[in-house]
Amino acid sequence: MLLKNGYFSDCNIQDIPVHKILIEKRIGKTFDLIKKYLESNCKLNEIQDLLKWIYCDEMINFKRTNEILNHFGIQNAQKTKLLTNDLKQLLFDEQTSDFKLFVKNEEEDDEEEEEEELYIHKFVLAARSGLFLNIFQNLEENFQKVKDYSGKSLETIELIISFLYTDELPITADTDQEFIKEEFEDIVEYYQLNPKIPMMDIFEKYSKK
Template identity: 90%
Template sequence: MKCCDQNLIFFLQSNSYLSQDLEKLLKNGYISDCEIQNIPVHKILIETRIGKSFDLIKKYLESNCKLNEIQDLLKWIYCDQMINSKRTNEILNHFGIQNAHKTKLLTNDLKQLLFDEQTSDFKLVVKNEEDEEEEEEEEEEEEELYIHKFILAARSGLFLNMFQNIEENFQKVKDYSGKSLETIELLISFLYTDELPITADTDQEFIKEEFEDIVEYYQLNPTIPMMNIFEKCSKI
């Protein structure tokens, strides 16, 4: 299953969990790759939300904005929240963003990054067992999923620990959860959007059983009511 298929039926979960996880990333500066006014930030996320090059954004903010104004803007970038909405909107207007609360939602921006090879800085290698009958006769097939480290660090305790505790700047890792490619694609989609793409052809009971294990394996935010999501999905 390709998660970007336009024929998918989506169950939209509130993006509050995504915002919670990204807020922790901002607050603690985990795996940041650049700074604005000495605040650790994440380049890909900043560029995606603002739609301009990081250097241009950094130069303008540090030359024209107070520290608290930059902090308020970052709150919007990471959490879709506006503390000083008037000033934050003024800054966003400078970058050509109008009506940010309607036109630039966090989940919509992150969807642009989903499985995007050009902007990704990490690969998750997943075993692909599309035809189990031929598995013994053919060499094991693997698929590389293009992901972003800041998403993995924000949403998965397993990856956060990995990125923090391994000195080597590795670019890919193999998935050892033992779950199907379809389940891993669903997981990645959820990490980026708080949405689960479910099709009429999806074996929801099978995916639910696999997800129960994978949520624990990847150490997702324990407050996310994953099983409630599946119960509602089954009623679509």
Template identity: 30%
Template sequence: MDMKAVFIFVSLSDYCKVLMEDKNINALSEEIKLVEELKTSKFFNDVPFLIFFSKIDLFLQRINKFPLSNYFPEYQGKNYMDALEFIINKFLDDKTKTEKIKRYFIVNLLDNFQIETVLEKCANYLTTKNEKNQPKEEEKKDYLEEEQENDMNPLSEDYLNLFQRQEFCDFELKTKDSIINLHSLILKMRLKEEEIKKLEKISLNLQKKQVIPLINFIYSGEITFDLNGFNSILPILEKLDLDQKWILEKKFPNGFIEDLKKLFNDKENADFTIIANNSRFIIHKLVLCARSGLFRGMFLNVIDDSNQVSEYTGKSNKALDKLIQYFYLGKFDSKLNSKISQELNDSVDYYQLNPKCNLDFQKKN
């Protein structure tokens, strides 16, 4: 039998449970032991392992009530992010022995959008791995870069997905036949205050399908609409006292990134702080939700609605600073050294970033 991969599902919330058949054995410890046995089994030689860490929602609800250190005395972390990273590292490879774990994913099985994204990542990984005429490493990189150039960039894609998921919305745009839920932070970043007010008034006399092409452009900076969509946008732009030149000025990359740069520098209205190694990193929650599946899940599920992560030790300050910059701008202001580049590459799975981010991190070496 030609086995393509081994899928392993781990319940994060099991850290505070015991086995039904033996109340003296921690359930998560038993899962760790089982995975180690599977990794060394002769039946799975040369077969990659993909791990799915599920029940992140229950984990986040329980971690403050039932401290991880009660069940794993060696744990010395300070917050739920440290706890999550500690558990994940328990399953990852000791590289001196084997490298079986090729990818891992943190998932909420009730989140349909996230599951679709994860399954797509798995399919892409397995398809690439099992292609018979797979190009060499250098050729493969060129091919992937070319493929990315022909597709929507991860920055635009992530912000467009933010709109399509309809989460964390705080602004209602009423149309003749519907209500479009939006994010005031994005609107204020892309439009002037008077333009937003005019858009609210104009939309009342339009159908949702007439407004959506403009909304998609506001969120992504990408011209994704066809001729009909473009024709529906022009009358709206005219009533906003804008024209086709505005589209050229606001489109990706220059115009879109310029607006994001203003948001990046707007620390006064940022509403989340990461404290790491005596440094404070101030950021907008919405940016984290758009670009990181991990933070999105945390803000959806953490009950106390905390506005900061304290004493976080997951990344070096330099790598964290670069990562936050990348969340906003989709690029770096300087080249990355090999150490930071490796830290960022390791972040793709942990922070549940768009898989295309790997290429951006590698390009700057």
């Protein structure tokens, strides 16, 4: 399965492809430990319900999912362990990253252009961007870096990737909001962002702060 690098098995009846990085971040244990417990103690539908919480913050079987999470030391998960918070911690995290994006870093006083490495996670960008999904589908399996050809500034690329992880834009008083907004109008199309409209709504929300 594309971009999915782990499997849960339910008594060898069915394999469920998952993303190890996200599973480990959400549960806070190693993938092998999580896998061993689930395959030994949980039915297929219980594993699927747990994955619904891991990927979507939704609990279908509230009691059973909480029992599983309690086993791993997670209490009151719906309030203390939110998906958005876990994704924020993954943002530009070198330790858990499985891919690098090289972006031109152009300084006004520098004659030479330098490239900045941004540490990213394929499963996040592939889920939110049609362009990255296409890139990852066509890369060789062990290829772990790609260059950005959007022509946009490092600041803009960092903002857009932050949004893809968090649905928020880290805009401050020092951000040139008009410039960034113009950049976004192009980059939404270039990166084939999904979804488009909520992203612009988020921009309007944060640009007023």
